[in-house]
Amino acid sequence: MNALPRTPAPHRPAAGPPTPGARLALEGATLGRPGHPALHGVSLEVPAGQLLTVVGPSGCGKSTLLRTFAGLLAPLGGRATADGEPVTGPAADRALVFQEDALLPWRTLRGNVELPLAVQKVTRTQRRAEAARWLGRVGLGEWAGQLPHRVSGGQRQRAQLARALAGAPRAVLMDEPFGALDVQTRAGMQDLLVEVLRDTRATVVFVTHDVDEALFLGDRVALLGEGALLGTREVPHPRDRTAREAAATRALRREVLGALTTG
Amino acid sequence: MRRYALRALSLAGALGLWQFLTARDVELWLRFAQFPTVTDVARAFGTRLGTDAYWQDLTDSVTRIVLGFALAAVLGVAAGTAIARSRLVEDLLGPLLEVVRPIPAIALVPVAILLFPSNEQGIVFITCTAAFFPVMVSTRHAVRALSPVWEEAVRTMGGGRARVLVSVLLPGALPGIFGGLSVGIGVSWICVISAEMISGEYGVGYRTWQDYTVVDYPGVLVGMVTIGVLGRLTSTAVESAGRRVTRWLPGREPARPAVTGPAGSRGRARRNGPAPEDRQAPAVRGAAVPVPAASGEGKQP
Numbered sequence: 001m002n003a004l005p006r007t008p009a010p011h012r013p014a015a016g017p018p019t020p021g022a023r024l025a026l027e028g029a030t031l032g033r034p035g036h037p038a039l040h041g042v043s044l045e046v047p048a049g050q051l052l053t054v055v056g057p058s059g060c061g062k063s064t065l066l067r068t069f070a071g072l073l074a075p076l077g078g079r080a081t082a083d084g085e086p087v088t089g090p091a092a093d094r095a096l097v098f099q100e101d102a103l104l105p106w107r108t109l110r111g112n113v114e115l116p117l118a119v120q121k122v123t124r125t126q127r128r129a130e131a132a133r134w135l136g137r138v139g140l141g142e143w144a145g146q147l148p149h150r151v152s153g154g155q156r157q158r159a160q161l162a163r164a165l166a167g168a169p170r171a172v173l174m175d176e177p178f179g180a181l182d183v184q185t186r187a188g189m190q191d192l193l194v195e196v197l198r199d200t201r202a203t204v205v206f207v208t209h210d211v212d213e214a215l216f217l218g219d220r221v222a223l224l225g226e227g228a229l230l231g232t233r234e235v236p237h238p239r240d241r242t243a244r245e246a247a248a249t250r251a252l253r254r255e256v257l258g259a260l261t262t263g
Numbered sequence: 264m265r266r267y268a269l270r271a272l273s274l275a276g277a278l279g280l281w282q283f284l285t286a287r288d289v290e291l292w293l294r295f296a297q298f299p300t301v302t303d304v305a306r307a308f309g310t311r312l313g314t315d316a317y318w319q320d321l322t323d324s325v326t327r328i329v330l331g332f333a334l335a336a337v338l339g340v341a342a343g344t345a346i347a348r349s350r351l352v353e354d355l356l357g358p359l360l361e362v363v364r365p366i367p368a369i370a371l372v373p374v375a376i377l378l379f380p381s382n383e384q385g386i387v388f389i390t391c392t393a394a395f396f397p398v399m400v401s402t403r404h405a406v407r408a409l410s411p412v413w414e415e416a417v418r419t420m421g422g423g424r425a426r427v428l429v430s431v432l433l434p435g436a437l438p439g440i441f442g443g444l445s446v447g448i449g450v451s452w453i454c455v456i457s458a459e460m461i462s463g464e465y466g467v468g469y470r471t472w473q474d475y476t477v478v479d480y481p482g483v484l485v486g487m488v489t490i491g492v493l494g495r496l497t498s499t500a501v502e503s504a505g506r507r508v509t510r511w512l513p514g515r516e517p518a519r520p521a522v523t524g525p526a527g528s529r530g531r532a533r534r535n536g537p538a539p540e541d542r543q544a545p546a547v548r549g550a551a552v553p554v555p556a557a558s559g560e561g562k563q564p
Binding site: 115 | 410412413415416417418419420421422426430431432435437509511513514
């Protein structure tokens, strides 16, 4: 178990305009498990509301970076901050979406989506309504009463997304959430993510090893490799991703792949 | 239906054999001459059922086992969880419990007599000790086997220790806990009956021993049958409670009639719901889920 203390979090916006995203930053940070640093000297700022994709080969420390923002790992050196405040532990306003099945198998999809709301002491009726709304939003309305192992992998990831967003987080940290899905399902999930994020102003850090996915989703791409941050690139397109099939992305893709391989 | 018939047949066959051997006073190497016949036992049973003493004994034994077992369940789950989750508790309690564990609970009768003001409490203590260890050990294993990702998920929702305990550790460990409870109820019966035989006043075990000392063999067998039936009832109760609370385990849903093919396991939802967007078969993530230990049968006295 992690020794980090937990920051008291729950803020619960009434229905209304979405809360603004959190500004996340690392300042000269060394990241990793105690005694096993994975990333050195990382300085990175994610402005409020940005969708930053983090791309790099397996084992380069992408998950470490994400878990540090989530508060599951304390930085070994330097600082990790959210809105300028040091991150001292997990909190409801920074939701984490896992690659593996992190749905609780003994709860139905509805029960899983209600969980962050229950943690925030939202009343039962309101929980029900919120969960129904989010499950509908990700296209699982009819599956709400099913247990996780009774639905497909893609549906489980949709439910995870709904669960993360139901808690009205100000930052969503996604750890290769679509990594285990087949190609068609993955494309569908990317479209869904873009669409769902339109409703929220949450800051998103999305980790992937897939350069195309990183360019398709990101407002900005951070490149990791060799235990360090290699740099970031702005994606010169609005979030309307249909434009991204364009030639300009292809040039950027070449550049990113080049930077990752020469490292 | 056929299975019930088979089960009834099995019981009837055993009784028939017993009746045959004892009525004919068969003397092979085993000697059945003095052994009461089924009809003797049935007659004695009928008489006993009409007496208040029988029901008094039965109530006493059941009260003792319910108290001891309930106490063991609570303490065992609490201790198992604490040991699995805290290195401090593990260091403090672990060695002590490991030394006490191999001592048969029935060997604690002298200790119980010294410690407790009444026999009643002593017997409950022995019963509780007997059931405590299987429950504690299986809880400890089950909690340790939980996927850390579930806990991290709840913590990143802002959940604290209490929330993790209630929403992750206990529900996730339930299949394992019930494995321990099934074993525990069996050893509880062994110990409550033995303790009653040694130090009880009233109780099925006490009565059985009394009947033996006055050479009332049909009475002894009435006691044994009573113990068998009660043990069977209580362990069935534990098992069915366990099935009820672990319905979420993959493969635990009641079989749906007339469902075939790979889509079968979610057939009902699919008929009403929209077509799923992908064709991935529902993966069974059984590996991460602790499977209950062997259902702990065969421990009944």
